[in-house]
Amino acid sequence: MVTDDALLERARAAAAAVTDPELPPLTVDDLGILREVRLDNGTVEVAITPTYSGCPAMREIADAIAAAVREAGAAKVRVRLVLTPAWTTDWLTDAARGKLLDLGIAPPEPGQGTEALFGRSNVPCPRCHSTNTERISAFGSTACKALHRCLNCREPFEAFKCH
Amino acid sequence: MTTTSITLSETPRVQTYLALADDALVLGHRTSEWTGHAPLLEEELALANIALDLIGQARMLYQAAGDLTGHSEDELAYLRDPPAFRNALIMELPNGDFAFTIARLFLVSVASDQKWRRGFDDPALTAVAEKAMKETAYHVRHAAEWLIRLGDATEESHRRAQDAIDALWPFTGEMTEIREPWLHAVAPILHRATLRQPNDGWMQSGGRAGRHSEHLGHLLAEMQVLPRTYPGATW
Numbered sequence: 001m002v003t004d005d006a007l008l009e010r011a012r013a014a015a016a017a018v019t020d021p022e023l024p025p026l027t028v029d030d031l032g033i034l035r036e037v038r039l040d041n042g043t044v045e046v047a048i049t050p051t052y053s054g055c056p057a058m059r060e061i062a063d064a065i066a067a068a069v070r071e072a073g074a075a076k077v078r079v080r081l082v083l084t085p086a087w088t089t090d091w092l093t094d095a096a097r098g099k100l101l102d103l104g105i106a107p108p109e110p111g112q113g114t115e116a117l118f119g120r121s122n123v124p125c126p127r128c129h130s131t132n133t134e135r136i137s138a139f140g141s142t143a144c145k146a147l148h149r150c151l152n153c154r155e156p157f158e159a160f161k162c163h
Numbered sequence: 164m165t166t167t168s169i170t171l172s173e174t175p176r177v178q179t180y181l182a183l184a185d186d187a188l189v190l191g192h193r194t195s196e197w198t199g200h201a202p203l204l205e206e207e208l209a210l211a212n213i214a215l216d217l218i219g220q221a222r223m224l225y226q227a228a229g230d231l232t233g234h235s236e237d238e239l240a241y242l243r244d245p246p247a248f249r250n251a252l253i254m255e256l257p258n259g260d261f262a263f264t265i266a267r268l269f270l271v272s273v274a275s276d277q278k279w280r281r282g283f284d285d286p287a288l289t290a291v292a293e294k295a296m297k298e299t300a301y302h303v304r305h306a307a308e309w310l311i312r313l314g315d316a317t318e319e320s321h322r323r324a325q326d327a328i329d330a331l332w333p334f335t336g337e338m339t340e341i342r343e344p345w346l347h348a349v350a351p352i353l354h355r356a357t358l359r360q361p362n363d364g365w366m367q368s369g370g371r372a373g374r375h376s377e378h379l380g381h382l383l384a385e386m387q388v389l390p391r392t393y394p395g396a397t398w
Contacts, residue, residue, distance in 0.1 A: 053298060083291065084289070086297075138301065138304070140208060143215060161301075
């Protein structure tokens with residue numbers, strides 16, 4: 001017989017370790033989208049915050065969380081989307097920012113709101129760290145990224161949008 | 164069309180939700196029609212991303228409407244006929260050329276941006292607005308940059324951009340609940356684009372009451388054919 005506390009702890013660890021299908025090194029914990037794991041009448045309820053309204057990865061992440069929590073021993077699982085407070089890139093952990101850099105993706109500037117959203121167009125290059133860069137396109141291969149180019153090392157790179 | 168349409172009892176609150184959701188879904192679908200046809204790769208990505216944002220917003224709004232109506236987001240999107248749609252007419256107009264698509268995206272996004280920022284005295288809509296306002300601000304900037312580029316470039320791009328603004332203007336009355344701030348936000352961009360701002364005259368309306376152009380029927384036929392022909396189909 002597993003105690004509720006032990007089950008919750010295992011469920012929480014399993015949910016937190018689920019990774020983003022589009023950025024596999026990043027876990028939902030890194031992304032800051034895991035809000036709450038609790039027991040509701042024998043059902044483990046996991047609350048997550050969607051990132052971008054239309055992000056197609058959210059559905060997959062929700063399914064993967066449900067599967068992982070079931071694997072961790074929960075008989076019944078429910079994943080709930082919580083819209084408020086709205087997710088912001090400020091919730092990315094420092095570990096997440098480091099992992100993005102390792103992937104060659106410039107992490108978002110801290111600070112939410114329109115100023116940060118439209119922030120500097122000379123985002124530091126994740127490879128050579130030069131700020132002599134320019135934005136090629138405000139939209140990239142996924143909803144969370146934009147395309148930039150380093151004018152110093154000449155490498156194109158993706159930047160995580162501030163949101 | 165083999166599946167029976169749903170009928171809703173529309174309280175004013177349900178109508179408000181549906182107007183917002185249908186605006187986002189119909190414009191999102193129109194924008195997605197550019198996928199595979201955009202004039203350059205970056206714009207292909209941009210329009211697909213914008214369409215995705217709009218459809219995502221529509222989903223959240225249909226989910227909220229579902230809590231009031233007892234119908235799922237899929238039923239609300241796929242099992243209503245044109246007269247049950249509450250979108251403004253401007254959303255359903257065919258894409259036209261690239262200038263028309265950009266001009267509409269600009270005019271609509273400015274109105275949406277102001278609508279999300281004005282806020283709602285309804286927690287479910289406030290929650291959607293909190294997410295949507297950042298995405299919409301991004302759409303405004305993208306469309307404004309393009310409109311300036313088109314208006315202030317070649318004779319042909321200027322002519323096409325001006326034609327688009329002139330043709331769209333009579334459709335803008337229906338989507339702006341408060342006119343002055345919208346005019347105030349649109350004017351400086353038109354000026355920078357060297358485009359003439361049309362005078363406000365007679366305005367087209369009827370979409371919010373379900374009186375749509377023939378274009379919505381064709382759009383919905385394409386969008387709804389699969390779930391109507393194969394009810395409950397899953398991937």
